[in-house]
Amino acid sequence: MHVVITGAGRGIGKVLADRYRAQECDVTGTARDGSAEVALDVTDPKQHQAMAEKLAMRPVDLLVCNAGVYLDKSQTIDGYPAEMWAQSFAANVTGVFLTVQALLPNLRAAQGKIAILSSQMASHTRAPGGSYIYRSSKAAVLNLGRNLAVDLRGDGISVGIYHPGWVQTDMGGTGADITVDKAVQGLINRFDTLSLESTGCFETYEGQSHPY
Secondary structure, X not given: OEEEEOOOOOHHHHHHHHHHXXXXXXXXXXXXXXXXXXXXXXXXXXXXXXXXXXXXXXXXXXXXXXXXXXXXXXXXXXXXOHHHHHHHHHHHHHHHHHHHHHHHHHHHHHOOEEEEEOOHHHOOOOOOOOOHHHHHHHHHHHHHHHHHHHHHHHHOOEEEEEEOOOEOOOOOOOOXXXXXXXXXXXXXXXXXXXXXXXXOEEEEOOOOEOOO
């Protein structure tokens, strides 16, 4: 099985890559800093083209769109500059679409799966205020995933959107609820069960359906 994971240089992405390698999968990780197999800034169309050329003719069984940013964690209501909105949406939303678009021939060849990491912060049921940019971008990528699920069903490609939990990473912080290992094991279980019957799902790492 060939697995491609964006943002595999650290955190959830790195542990996912390590776990799949331990299962003897063929893993292609990407990282903006070049610390994985493919150097990829998901906001850069030229780097997506280079990745597509490098992976040409290699079917992709599972694409995990993990790369993302949380730039507005410490912003207050008088902050949230326009540039921060643009940078965040470029990474968290446009970057996901560009990755899917670049690898669509590979996914079609395998009738593969696409796993998009969003967040419970995308849900309209969780709106405690703050983190406007991150919440909005994760809601947008949830919507993107739901629509991709419709359009790619005919190609035999299933799409799932997932809340990985509040995870003890650089992004989540040391006070987060769960370890990276626990989140990753749950996510792998979710990816394994993803199919055309469940395409378009929004689930937690524990397998619970999450309200949109």
